[in-house]
Amino acid sequence: MMEITQRGSHGDVLTLKDVHVQFHNRLVLQHIEFAIQPGEFVGLIGPNGAGKTTLLKVILGLLTPNRGSVTVDGLPVKHGNPLVGYVPQKIHLEPDTPLRARDLVALGLDGHRWGIPLPSRSRREKVDEVLRAVDALDFADAPVGRLSGGEQQRLLIAQALLTQPKLLLLDEPLSNLDIRSAHEVVRLVSSIAQNQGIAVLLVAHDMNPLLGVMDKIVYLAAGNAAIGTVDEVVQNEVLSRLYGYDVEVIRVRGRILVVGGNNEVSTDLLQPTQHLDSMGGATD
Numbered sequence: 001m002m003e004i005t006q007r008g009s010h011g012d013v014l015t016l017k018d019v020h021v022q023f024h025n026r027l028v029l030q031h032i033e034f035a036i037q038p039g040e041f042v043g044l045i046g047p048n049g050a051g052k053t054t055l056l057k058v059i060l061g062l063l064t065p066n067r068g069s070v071t072v073d074g075l076p077v078k079h080g081n082p083l084v085g086y087v088p089q090k091i092h093l094e095p096d097t098p099l100r101a102r103d104l105v106a107l108g109l110d111g112h113r114w115g116i117p118l119p120s121r122s123r124r125e126k127v128d129e130v131l132r133a134v135d136a137l138d139f140a141d142a143p144v145g146r147l148s149g150g151e152q153q154r155l156l157i158a159q160a161l162l163t164q165p166k167l168l169l170l171d172e173p174l175s176n177l178d179i180r181s182a183h184e185v186v187r188l189v190s191s192i193a194q195n196q197g198i199a200v201l202l203v204a205h206d207m208n209p210l211l212g213v214m215d216k217i218v219y220l221a222a223g224n225a226a227i228g229t230v231d232e233v234v235q236n237e238v239l240s241r242l243y244g245y246d247v248e249v250i251r252v253r254g255r256i257l258v259v260g261g262n263n264e265v266s267t268d269l270l271q272p273t274q275h276l277d278s279m280g281g282a283t284d
């Protein structure tokens with residue numbers, strides 16, 4: 001684990017110390033150590049299989065690490081903590097799903113964490129409030145299956161905001177979105193982080209849509225992580241140490257590519273046969 005940005009632990013929303021996760025005999029995450037402060041937008045970046053979802057599960061309290069500690073707002077993680085909002089990888093909604101946008105969001109109110117059901121008026125107010133936060137009031141009564149991928153993603157973010165979390169975890173919210181929708185979602189999440197002071201940890205295998213909005217990057221590869229600013233972390237030496245072999249960072253037209261020894265790109269969105277020019281947005 002390379003800690004490039006040193007920060008104090010006071011006021012951290014999320015702190016991971018020396019986290020190790022092992023599946024059977026395989027070490028999937030080792031010595032993961034970083035902290036996130038209120039309002040920070042952090043990208044959790046790494047190739048397929050790097051352990052990004054596993055790390056989110058640890059933070060959600062769904063998976064107990066074999067070693068190390070994780071705290072949210074200074075307390076050990078527990079599953080169902082309302083301080084943690086979670087947007088899972090995109091759910092597939094059939095076009096004829098008989099749910100309105102606001103009903104999908106309201107499903108988040110019926111989780112066990114709320115205990116007794118809320119009266120219908122305050123339910124509606126809470127749902128309207130989060131719909132407004134993701135700029136979705138215009139399509140609040142539309143059938144969810146008819147909405148675009150970006151609009152559906154915004155609804156899932158709204159749902160995650162219902163408990164007024166201090167930390168928002170998003171697992172690959174940009175995969176399956178076209179470049180424009182991806183940028184819209186990134187802008188939205190970034191403004192939520194800034195305006196509401198919510199710390200964001202957003203998982204992506206392609207860092208490019210997040211350049212310019214990330215305060216920090218946590219780069220995961222081969223079970224190791226480096227944290228810092230993009231300029232600090234996305235360097236040949238730093239990433240080569242993580243991967244355990246020589247990789248090269250190439251900047252082309254404002255985009256960043258990480259290329260391995262055999263000209264393989266570390267992010268899984270590219271086939272080796274693709275030409276650089278054809279690099280569009282992240283598709284899964």
Ligand SMILES: Nc1ncnc2c1ncn2[C@@H]1O[C@H](COP(=O)(O)OP(=O)(O)O)[C@@H](O)[C@H]1O
Nearest residue numbers: 023024028046047048049050051052053054055
């Ligand atoms: N429950 C599990 N049991 C065994 N291996 C797992 C389990 N969950 C994930 N893995 C393995 O751990 C590695 C990291 O997986 P994952 O966290 O899903 O990666 P990412 O989200 O970065 O693509 C993968 O090799 C995956 O196969």
Ligand SMILES: [Mg+2]
Nearest residue numbers: 052053054171
């Ligand atoms: Mg994953």
